[in-house]
Amino acid sequence: MESCTSVYKMIFNSKINIKIAALLELTRPFNNLILGLSILLAIGLTGHLTFSMPVILAVFSAILIAAGGNVYNDCCDLAADRLNKPRRPIPSGRISPRDARLWAGILFFVGCGAAGMITLANFFIAIMVTASLIAYDYRYKNRPLVGNIIVAFLTACAFLYAGFAVNRITETVVPALFSFFFHLGRELVKDAEDMEGDKTQGALTLPILYGKKTTMIAISVIYTAVIILTWVPFYLGFYSWRYFIVLLIGVDAALLYLLYRMWRDPRTDNLGRIARYLKYDMLIGLLALYLG
Numbered sequence: 001m002e003s004c005t006s007v008y009k010m011i012f013n014s015k016i017n018i019k020i021a022a023l024l025e026l027t028r029p030f031n032n033l034i035l036g037l038s039i040l041l042a043i044g045l046t047g048h049l050t051f052s053m054p055v056i057l058a059v060f061s062a063i064l065i066a067a068g069g070n071v072y073n074d075c076c077d078l079a080a081d082r083l084n085k086p087r088r089p090i091p092s093g094r095i096s097p098r099d100a101r102l103w104a105g106i107l108f109f110v111g112c113g114a115a116g117m118i119t120l121a122n123f124f125i126a127i128m129v130t131a132s133l134i135a136y137d138y139r140y141k142n143r144p145l146v147g148n149i150i151v152a153f154l155t156a157c158a159f160l161y162a163g164f165a166v167n168r169i170t171e172t173v174v175p176a177l178f179s180f181f182f183h184l185g186r187e188l189v190k191d192a193e194d195m196e197g198d199k200t201q202g203a204l205t206l207p208i209l210y211g212k213k214t215t216m217i218a219i220s221v222i223y224t225a226v227i228i229l230t231w232v233p234f235y236l237g238f239y240s241w242r243y244f245i246v247l248l249i250g251v252d253a254a255l256l257y258l259l260y261r262m263w264r265d266p267r268t269d270n271l272g273r274i275a276r277y278l279k280y281d282m283l284i285g286l287l288a289l290y291l292g
Contacts, residue, residue: 022089023103026074027067035066042162045289046171057118058165062158064111065126069133071104076137121164129157142203148191152184174233175289181229182285185222186278188215193271212266220259227252242291250284
């Protein structure tokens with residue numbers, strides 16, 4: 001009898017552990033860790049990085065909301081994942097779609113609740129971000145430009161969220177604008193890169209509807225605006241010469257070179273390299289803001 005009980009407990013505990021591991025995997029922990037560090041970096045740009053309760057709650061709530069978004073994304077991508085990623089928790093059967101949706105709801109609820117403990121502004125941003133994550137996956141993911149704008153908006157919100165948490169919103173407006181336009185351009189580069197694959201899945205992205213050349217024109221306009229916008233804070237006296245020098249060499253010159261590379265060789269593999277380089281250039285931009 002005791003041996004039967006021990007076997008039952010082993011099986012029961014094994015099933016629980018598998019489910020817990022699946023729930024954790026759905027949240028994409030590594031991505032959430034990066035987001036948490038990004039919130040800390042955004043707060044660091046304000047010069048008020050302390051391990052106070054508002055800072056802890058800002059990181060905690062942002063991670064939970066992002067985790068909820070990742071789980072909901074897997075719920076919406078179930079049909080595609082059955083073909084492309086059958087080992088993911090839902091298509092592999094380790095967790096049911098119903099449990100995954102419940103898990104996403106819990107993460108969203110707790111994350112927004114934690115945001116409400118910081119400031120009212122943080123709570124409203126958390127609600128907007130949650131609604132945007134759901135809308136993006138449910139309806140706008142493959143819509144031309146709208147999905148790109150939502151992604152860019154979400155990245156910009158991280159800076160505003162951090163600013164409100166430490167009551168230093170002014171210092172985060174410039175980084176938020178920089179992040180929005182930078183990510184918007186990069187999202188279009190990625191759409192141009194994925195054009196052929198997206199066609200097979202019925203996506204309605206900007207390059208599919210209007211062509212790669214039109215998309216490249218839009219990318220060029222966006223990054224030209226980024227270059228112009230990055231000079232404005234320096235001339236207004238918000239940032240020092242250190243910001244200007246790092247920006248001029250590390251960001252603006254790099255953007256002009258990458259735009260030149262894009263027009264010279266718009267093939268898929270080259271666009272993929274440009275998208276990666278843009279990610280690194282964004283880090284240099286953050287360094288310029290920090291040094292400034």
